[in-house]
Amino acid sequence: MLSIHNLEASVEDKPILKGLSLSVKPGEVHAIMGPNGSGKSTLGHVLAGREGYEVTGGSVDFFGTDLTELEPEERAREGLFLAFQYPVEIPGVSNLEFLKAAVDAKREHAGLEPLDSVSFIRTARESCQKVDLEQSFLKRGVNEGFSGGEKKRNELLQMMMLEPKIAILDETDSGLDIDALQVVAKGVNAMRNEERGFVVVTHYQRLLNYIVPDYVHVLAGGRIVKSGGKELALQLESEGYGWLEADK
């Protein structure tokens, strides 16, 4: 479904990704680990189409489309979802209006009618329950005054409502205590199925105790330097990243 080949990308003319290749098939969960500054977050931003992240080489194929040619909103409508490491606070725009606009945009793209308000609100409330957010959060401004954990759960809520084909979780575990981490992991696991792919970007192995990956990749210096099964994460946890860098 997602095939990244030799991807090169720069931020402010500084090369960050230097030939990254990764292939994700439906139903698979890939974890991407790596030291600080290895390009983990850049990968998520490049895939989501964030401004300022320039693709300078390679290709990203998403169900036969060149993803890099699409506007960020088109990528989302095609089924790509990026859970932000630092979700943005938008006072004045209610969470509910925001969700409805997002869901309607996606449905319209798929040739479906917008959801009527009643069924939309019902679905939104059910999703709130699943991610353990009180319904009052729907009326508040987007992420406005939310705690770190609430923001991540709000990301998860959006993911549930948008039902992406592939979800990229950018350091979703950062800033979460163990309870919040478990809630988020439970939500992600509930969404795992044979059709949906996940790319879980994380610095620590901890999250992978709860979201068990099929593959683990180590990103260093803008490239994937090692791939393996879930046991690779444990090895990284005990030995750190140093041995890999010495290896290259």
Next chain:
Amino acid sequence: MAEAVGQWLNQVTPLPWLQEKSSEGAGVVNSQPWPTPKAEYWKYTSLKHIERGGFDFSAIEQASPVSSEAVSIIELDTFNLVFVDGQFRADLSNLDPASPELPEGLDIIDFAHADAGQQAFIRDALHSTVQEQKHVLAHLSVAMLSQGLLIRVAPETRIEKPVQITHYTTAQADQKGMQHRVLVHLGHHAELNLVEMYGSDDSAHTGWMNQVTEVIQEPESAMQHYRLHQEQQAMAHTGAVHVTLDKQARFNSFLLGYGGKLKRLDYVVHHEGPAAECNLQGVYLVNQRQHFDLRTQIEHKVPHCLTDEVFRGIIDDKGLAVFNGKIHIHKHAQKTLAEMSNRNLLLSENAQINTKPELEIYADDVKCAHGATISQMDSDALVYLRSRGISAAEAAVMLSFGFINEILMTIKHPEILGYIRPSIVRRFGQDERLMRHLL
């Protein structure tokens, strides 16, 4: 003095029993320099348009055909007094200010129909809140005073149903000068809701309205005031709200201001009794080549009073907006709490805002804060919305509206919010589809 002033004064016949006030007003206007941008108080607003506009203050001969649906757009049960092109319209109002049927304790009377007692009250109270000579247009208004409304609430009386004053203009208002005064008096522990609405039909018409609302609040009285300006953009408006607050009186006001050919509004509030409260909130939306100038001046003369002022503006195209907020804390006004915030969002390179929050403090034991910001659309927020599939155009509309929605959420009457919210949303997009999630 502008030559035009003499002509305007000749076009109106002030009420004879107010002759003395009118002459005094004319005296001030004649003695003061006519406002020009050379004066700090008028730095960004030129009155050339009204000096040269040939505005005619003589009465309109034929009333404009206007439907009551056109003017009564708020789904709110009010005592509604409707003025079209500056003239009272009994056919569109649900109240006759010549002989109104009103609940006990509430007086609404047209100056022209005031009885001897009411005349004496008006002679005494009118213009008492306008305490400085620099308010030249307010003095002009009293000099030309041919019509006005007195609204009085008796002590210990709470009037739940709002009083609404609607000024509506049509093609007949082209090149017309219009003036109006409102004098509000709240007795001890009295309460009133007042809505001042300004609107127009879709026809192109110039026209100038000079309007002053005065509010005199006795101790412990409370007023919820709305001033909603949605005239079409060729209209000029110079208006003012002057308030005096006695002990523990509360004045809350919400302002909605769309820009226009020339729009200048002055809010002047005097804290004259201890522990009085003044809350001013508002939003202004200025686009195309519109002009909007808002001045607020809060005088803290006594201790323990509170002022909270929050205004936000969005300026697009070649619009120009001015916010000048001044809080003046006199020497004896200890324990004052005063806050003022003005934030602006600029949506185009040619949009302009001049903002100047001022605190002038002569007391040493006060708590005050003020701030002003000017920003552009938050690109991180835009990215975030787009990353969820929302188009850039719709995201821009949502974010612009969101910027002022925070202030709208403070509106106490849901019917008023329900009326102005869609009106504001429509200002942001030509395309209905971009607004569908806000309407």
